[in-house]
Every structure is written in C-alpha cells, then in structure tokens.
Amino acid sequence: MKRPQLSLQARFQIVILGVLALVLMLTALLWHRLQVIQNEAIKITKQSTHKLLEEQLRSSGEAQASQLADALTNPLYYFDLDAVGTLARGTLRSSDVEYVLVYDAQGRILHDGSGDIAAFGKPMNDALAPEIMAASGSHTRFLANVLDVSAPIRIGDESLGGVRIGYSTARTNHAEEQSLLALRARFDEVNQRSLTWLLVLCAMLATFALLVAMLLQRLLLRPLNLLGDAVRQTEAGDFSSPIAESKRADEIGDLIRAVGRMRESLNRHDRDIRRVAYSDALTGMANRLAFRESLENRLRALQGVGQQLALLFADLDDFKRINDTLGHEAGDEVLQQVALRIEQAVQSITGADILVARFGGDEFVLLLQLAEGMSDGSVREKSIQLAEALVATLGEPMLLHGRQVLLGVSVGVAVFPEDAATVSSLLKNGDIAMYQAKVAGKNCYRFYSRAMDLAVERRVRMEHDLRGAWERGELSLAYQPIYRTRDKVLVGAESLLRWNHPAEGVIAPSLFIDVAEQCGLIEQIGVQVLLCACQEAASWPVPQGAGEPPFISVNVSARQLRSGDLIGQVINALEQTGLAAERLHLELTETAVISDEAHATELLGQLRQLGVRVWLDDFGTGFSSLSHLRRVQVDGLKIDRSFISDLLRDPDDLVLTSAIIAMAHSMGVTVVAEGVERQGQFDLLRERDCDLVQGFWLGYPLEPQQFVDLLG
CATH class of the missing domain: 1.10.8.500 (HAMP domain in histidine kinase)
Structure with missing residues (x-):
C-alpha cells in the first residue's frame, strides 16, 4: 500500500508552527535569562554593598581607635586612670560602640568605660586576644555581629598597651537590607516594561520569521x-x-x-x-611543528609494543661566530650546506627510517627508527652510526665566499622508551645530552643518562651563583710570578681568576670559567678582570735586578675576542689605571685565534699598535702550526704545560719543545714555558734559551699583597 505523503500546504503549515514554537521558546529562554541576570546583578550588588559598608565601618573604626590610642598615650604613660576612664566612657557613648577595652602591655584590662571597672587587672581571655597582643600594628576582625578594632599605644619603641573597640554591625546590616529592597523594587519596574516590549518584539519577530520561512522554503531551502x-x-x-x-x-x-x-x-x-x-623555508626540511606531530604519532603507535626509536638533537658548534663575523646571509648559506651534509649522513645509514627536521637557528633534530622488516642491528647501534656520520661530515671544512670555515656539531641522543616516554621529556633529554656533548669538548656525541640531569642542575645553579659574584666579592685575582730564565729574575705575573663560593668553598677555574663561557658571563667578568689587573699592576714596584716595572698578563676568552669590544675595553682600562701599554700582555688561546684567523689578525694588529703585547696561550694543544705565526703576528707564545711536564721523560717532547723555541726565536717571538715544577725542567729550558718560565717550582699563585711583598 502506498505510503501517504504530506502535501506542500501541510509542510508549510508544519514549518510555520515550528517557527512559532521556536520564537516562543526563544522568548521564554530570553525572559529566563533576564531573570538570571537580574538575580546575578542583585547578588553582585549585595556583595559590593556589603563589602563597601564593611570597609566604611572598618575605616572609621580604625581611625577612631587610632585617635583614641593617641589620646590615651600620656594618661596611660602616667597611669592616670581617671583620664583613661573619661576617654573610654566618651568613646563608649558613641553610636554603634558595643564595648571599649584599654589594656596594658601584658594584656591586662585597665578600663572598660564602666564606672566600677569590674574587669580591672584581668587578662583578656577571648579568642582574639593572642592575635591582638602579637600584632605589631592595628588589628581588625569581624565577629558575628561586631567589628573588633584594636590599636597599640606606644611611646617610641616602648609598648604601653593598647585599646580595643567593638562596633555593632546592626545598623550596617539594616542599611544593606534597605538598599537591596530598593534595588529589587526598581528591577521589578524595569522587568515589567521589558516584558511588555519583549512580547511585542517577539510577536513582530514571529510574524517576520514566518514570512521569511515561507519564502526561503519556496525559493532557497x-x-x-x-x-x-x-x-x-x-x-x-x-x-x-x-x-x-x-x-x-x-x-x-x-x-x-x-x-x-x-x-x-x-x-x-x-x-x-x-x-x-610543515617545512623549513631555508632548508626545505621538516620544521618543529611537523616533527612534533610525527613524533607524537610514532610514540602513540609504539606504546606497549616494545620497539625503540632514537632522537638525535644536533647543534652546530660556534655557529654564532659565523653570523657575527660574516653576516646572517653567510649564516643562511652555511645552514643550507649543513642541511645537505646531514642528508648525506642520513643516506649513509641503511636499514633505518630517519626523519630530519630543523628546529630553528642552528638546531637540527633527527628521529631514527628501524625500518619495517629490518632486524640487523639495534636502534642504539644505528644511532651511534648516524651520530658518528654527522660528527665526521659536519666537522669537515666548508668553503664559504672563497674561504674555509671550520664548524662542528654536538649531538645528544635519547632513546624511547628507556630514556623518556613522552614527546616533551624525550626532546628535553636529547637537549641535555647535546649540552653534555658541548661540555665534553664539542664536535662529539653523547647518549643521555640520568646522571646528566644532576650535572645540568649543578651547572645551572653554578651559572645562577656566578651572576653578581664579582660584585659580592666572591671573585678575586691571584698572580703567578713569571721569571726570566737566564737569571731567574721576576719580570711579571699572570693574573688568575679565583672563586671562593660562600657555600661550596673554592671552585676550580676549569669548572666555573667554562660555565661563564657557555652562558656569556665571561664577557662581563673579563672586563672586570682586565680593569682590576691593570689597576693593581700600575702600583707595582720595580723588582730588584729587573730594570723595569713588571708586566701583567691577562687571559682573554674566545667570546671577548669575537665580541668586537676588546679594543675599547683595553683602551678604557689603560686610561683609567694609567698603566703603560707595553706592560699589559694579553693571552689568547690558539684555537680562538685560528678559528677566525682574518678577524683575529686585524684585532691583534690594532692591539699591537696600542703598544699592548699579545701572547698565544696553550700553544701545542690546538691546531699547532708555526706557519700560523707568519699570518697572525704575536709577541710571544706559551708552550702548554703538557709538553713541559714530560721533558725529563719523553725525548719527543724535548725535541718538539726545542724546535718550537728555535723557530719562534727565528721569527722574533718570545717563548714562555708554563708548568715548570722541577729544577731539571728549568735547566733544560735555560739550556735551550727559553725566554720566560712560570710554574710551581718557581712560585705558586699569590694574593695581591703577597705578590707586592715578593716584588719588594
């Protein structure tokens, strides 16, 4: 049997009835909302009025209590109970005052405004008494129907006691109720008019809605x-x-x-x-957003499966130097070359599914997972292969604008689920491992371990404590004597930074100087060290047999060398202290100079024009090559203590040291040997015409006054 269908007219009528029902429902909802708003407004008004009246009562009570306390100061000081009673009774007669208590410094009642003072000498034993006696100033507390206000009575620092006044809140409550009744009556009037207009408006809207519904049904629905x-x-x-x-x-x-x-x-x-x-505009790699989404999806899929994946957090070493010296365009070009090399390293790893992303700046993140169906090797083994490939590939020189640039990469590895089970913790632990790779000397990789968390916490705490350490007097300078080899005459000293931590005691420079380098504090501390060393050296006397005042040798960090402010800092220190420029020797590490040879050559030339001597420190520990001395002109070089310590045992070290001295002298460069701890070492160096020596055999680092005494 054919199912009956509604006619068009019936459908239109249903639509019209539905629209009318909707309008009526909206009207009811709107009216209900108006009632809710009214109740909320009354509630808010009640709260505001109550708070306002309480604040008024509190303010007037505190003012009256303070005035009464001031008036009672002299009578209480002279223990004039008649005057105290007169003031207390006057206050008690005030409107809304329930009680008045004047008490001494031990909390005993002296007067209560009554004629017989029945409570005289009794301690206040109510619940508020301990709080009032412990308060150093005014004390206010609302009880059931009373506001208790107290004020101390003092002469100078001596406490004579205090006064308490209890105010009745009945009149305040009555005023609040009257205000709310008036407000509610006003709301009722407004609601009556609103309801009338609302009904008229709803009728108009319903009529209009029906017309529009009919039109839309016919033409547009x-x-x-x-x-x-x-x-x-x-x-x-x-x-x-x-x-x-x-x-x-x-x-x-x-x-x-x-x-x-x-x-x-x-x-x-x-x-x-x-x-x-989802891609990085510069390198075309996945960006941070795409990487996090992919990592979240993979971790979700691997939950409870028992499979691993590894996250490699890679950060370029000394990339900031590229931007600072060659500009950001050159930095972008370096990042593009780095991206290509990372892709090459990834392609060299077989049997693994690897996602590469650039997180921003010089940070790259790689996600490694064994390819489906592959079982040769573990995730950890593949991670080692990839990390070694990254270190090797990115450690090779890059050609940039016709010059070679040496970078490197520090890689941190965290493995799921052993090291972390969430995206955030996996990224954090990979970053911690990368940071430890930086600490280990850069251009290497490290796997995350839980011990790294403690190391990072200690390093962060040390960085925090190091800020402001110079201003607090925790940092100071010691001076290690430097002697002329041929006659063992004291000719100068090297300034050494020391940190005496108030809680941990003396902290080794090898620890805190590295922290200062990493966080940038070394630039600020270096300026203070330079100024302090020059200031103290300017007052040193001429040692016997030296013929001229001793020089001061100050170490300059790689960050100071790159900052571009070193020349101005040296000029400022010399002008402020009056130290002759030729008495200032600046020591720069070999790696800091060679890492940006062009910039270093220009800067060292400017220093030498000022008359300042420039020494190359720790010679032999970096890219040791005397050919660099032809391009980077220095006045002296310091042979690293690792060569001097084995002079008596290792013939190779003796031959190498002798060659360094001879070739340096042929170029007019002064040679300083550091770490001389035995007479035999000193004798060998003197036989080979080493110019200057320093070490524990000749003298330990001394406090400033001890060094001055040594000179005298």
Whole structure:
C-alpha cells in the first residue's frame, strides 16, 4: 500500500508552527535569562554593598581607635586612670560602640568605660586576644555581629598597651537590607516594561520569521542545504567531493558554481599552506611543528609494543661566530650546506627510517627508527652510526665566499622508551645530552643518562651563583710570578681568576670559567678582570735586578675576542689605571685565534699598535702550526704545560719543545714555558734559551699583597 505523503500546504503549515514554537521558546529562554541576570546583578550588588559598608565601618573604626590610642598615650604613660576612664566612657557613648577595652602591655584590662571597672587587672581571655597582643600594628576582625578594632599605644619603641573597640554591625546590616529592597523594587519596574516590549518584539519577530520561512522554503531551502553541506565538508578539510553542477540560470545557480570554484581554489591553497606550515623555508626540511606531530604519532603507535626509536638533537658548534663575523646571509648559506651534509649522513645509514627536521637557528633534530622488516642491528647501534656520520661530515671544512670555515656539531641522543616516554621529556633529554656533548669538548656525541640531569642542575645553579659574584666579592685575582730564565729574575705575573663560593668553598677555574663561557658571563667578568689587573699592576714596584716595572698578563676568552669590544675595553682600562701599554700582555688561546684567523689578525694588529703585547696561550694543544705565526703576528707564545711536564721523560717532547723555541726565536717571538715544577725542567729550558718560565717550582699563585711583598 502506498505510503501517504504530506502535501506542500501541510509542510508549510508544519514549518510555520515550528517557527512559532521556536520564537516562543526563544522568548521564554530570553525572559529566563533576564531573570538570571537580574538575580546575578542583585547578588553582585549585595556583595559590593556589603563589602563597601564593611570597609566604611572598618575605616572609621580604625581611625577612631587610632585617635583614641593617641589620646590615651600620656594618661596611660602616667597611669592616670581617671583620664583613661573619661576617654573610654566618651568613646563608649558613641553610636554603634558595643564595648571599649584599654589594656596594658601584658594584656591586662585597665578600663572598660564602666564606672566600677569590674574587669580591672584581668587578662583578656577571648579568642582574639593572642592575635591582638602579637600584632605589631592595628588589628581588625569581624565577629558575628561586631567589628573588633584594636590599636597599640606606644611611646617610641616602648609598648604601653593598647585599646580595643567593638562596633555593632546592626545598623550596617539594616542599611544593606534597605538598599537591596530598593534595588529589587526598581528591577521589578524595569522587568515589567521589558516584558511588555519583549512580547511585542517577539510577536513582530514571529510574524517576520514566518514570512521569511515561507519564502526561503519556496525559493532557497534546497539549494542552500546543498551549499551548506559543501561548506561543512570544506570546513572539515574535505575538498574531494565535487559540488553537483547546477543548471539554474539565476543567482542561486551562479552561487553554486562560484562555491565550486572556491572549493577548488581552497584545495590548492590548503596544499600550499600545509607545505609552508610543515617545512623549513631555508632548508626545505621538516620544521618543529611537523616533527612534533610525527613524533607524537610514532610514540602513540609504539606504546606497549616494545620497539625503540632514537632522537638525535644536533647543534652546530660556534655557529654564532659565523653570523657575527660574516653576516646572517653567510649564516643562511652555511645552514643550507649543513642541511645537505646531514642528508648525506642520513643516506649513509641503511636499514633505518630517519626523519630530519630543523628546529630553528642552528638546531637540527633527527628521529631514527628501524625500518619495517629490518632486524640487523639495534636502534642504539644505528644511532651511534648516524651520530658518528654527522660528527665526521659536519666537522669537515666548508668553503664559504672563497674561504674555509671550520664548524662542528654536538649531538645528544635519547632513546624511547628507556630514556623518556613522552614527546616533551624525550626532546628535553636529547637537549641535555647535546649540552653534555658541548661540555665534553664539542664536535662529539653523547647518549643521555640520568646522571646528566644532576650535572645540568649543578651547572645551572653554578651559572645562577656566578651572576653578581664579582660584585659580592666572591671573585678575586691571584698572580703567578713569571721569571726570566737566564737569571731567574721576576719580570711579571699572570693574573688568575679565583672563586671562593660562600657555600661550596673554592671552585676550580676549569669548572666555573667554562660555565661563564657557555652562558656569556665571561664577557662581563673579563672586563672586570682586565680593569682590576691593570689597576693593581700600575702600583707595582720595580723588582730588584729587573730594570723595569713588571708586566701583567691577562687571559682573554674566545667570546671577548669575537665580541668586537676588546679594543675599547683595553683602551678604557689603560686610561683609567694609567698603566703603560707595553706592560699589559694579553693571552689568547690558539684555537680562538685560528678559528677566525682574518678577524683575529686585524684585532691583534690594532692591539699591537696600542703598544699592548699579545701572547698565544696553550700553544701545542690546538691546531699547532708555526706557519700560523707568519699570518697572525704575536709577541710571544706559551708552550702548554703538557709538553713541559714530560721533558725529563719523553725525548719527543724535548725535541718538539726545542724546535718550537728555535723557530719562534727565528721569527722574533718570545717563548714562555708554563708548568715548570722541577729544577731539571728549568735547566733544560735555560739550556735551550727559553725566554720566560712560570710554574710551581718557581712560585705558586699569590694574593695581591703577597705578590707586592715578593716584588719588594
């Protein structure tokens, strides 16, 4: 049997009834909302009024208590109970005052405003008494229907006692109730008028809605439903379902065709936006957002499966130097070359699925997982292969604008799920491991271990304590004597920084100077050290047999050398202290000079024009090559203690040291040997015409006054 269908007229009537019911429902909801708003307004007003009246009562009570305390000061000091009683009774007669208590410094009642003072000498034993006696100033507390206000009575620092006044809150409560009654009556009047207008408006809206519904039903309902479905699909990111072609020749047909073209355009733009949002513009690699999403998905899939993946956090070593010296364009070019080398290192690892992303700056992150179906090797083994490939590839020189640039990379490795089980903790632990690779000397890799957390915490705490250590007097200078080899005459000293921590005692320079280098504090501390050393050296006397005042040798860090302010700092120190420029010797490490040879050559030339002597420190521990001394002019070099310590045992060290002295002298460079701890070492150096020596055999680092005594 054929199912009966509703006629068009019946459908329209149903729609009209539905619209009317909707309008009535909206009206009821709106009216209910108005009632809720009214109740909330009354509640807020009640709270505000109550708070305002309480504050007024509190303010007036504190003022009256303070005035009474001031008036009672002299009578209480002279123990004039008649005057005290007069003031207490006067206050008690004030409106809303329930009680008045005047007490001494031990909390005993002296007067209560009554005639017989029945409570005289009794201690205040109510619940507020301990708080009032412990308070250093005024004390205010609301009880059930009373506001208790107390004020101390003092002469100078001596406490004579105090006064308490209890105020009745009955009148305040009555005023609050009257205010709320008036407000509610006003709201009722407004609601009556609002209800009338609301009903009129609802009737108009209902009429208009019925007319519009009828029109939309006839002309627009179906096509708009189709367009709505299309828009919802677009909103959900589904651009695959095409819109049915419309044959209508009116505006609705044009709209349907326009929406179709819009969906196609949005589809193209969506692809472009996703490509931009999930990739790094400079290198074309995945960016931080894409990497985190991929890592989250992989961790979710591996939960409880028992499989591993490794995160490698790679950070370029000394990349800031590229931007500072060659500019950011050169830095971008370096990052592009680095990205290509990372891709080469990734391609050299077989049997692993590796995702590479650039997190920003000079940070790259790699996610390594064994390829599906592969069982040769573990994730840890593959991570070692990849980390070694990264260190080897990125440690090779790069050609940039016709010059070689030496960088390197520090890699930290964290393994899921052994080291971390969440995205954030895995990234954090990889970053900690990378930081330990930096501490270990850079251009290497380290796996995360739980002991690293403690090391990082200690390093962070040391960095925090190091800030302001010079101003607090914890940092100081010691001076190690430097002697002329041929006659063992004292000719100068090297300034050495010492840190006496208030809690941990003396901290080794090898620990805190590295921290200062990493966090940038060395630039600030270096300026203070330079100024202090020059100031103390300016007052040194001429040692016997030296013929001229001793020089002062100050170490300069690699960060100071790169900062560009070193020349100005040296000039400022010399001008402020009056130290002759030729008495200042600056020591720079070999690696700091050679890492940016062009910049160092220009800077050292400017220092030498000032008359300042430049020494190359720790010679032999870095890229040791005397050929560098032809391009980077220095006045002296210090042979590292590792060569001097084995002079008596290792013939190779003796030959190498002799060669360094001879070749340096041929170029007019002074040679200083550090770490001389035995007479035999000193004798060998003197036989080979080493110019200057220093070490524990000749003298330990001395406090400033001890060194001055040694000179005298």
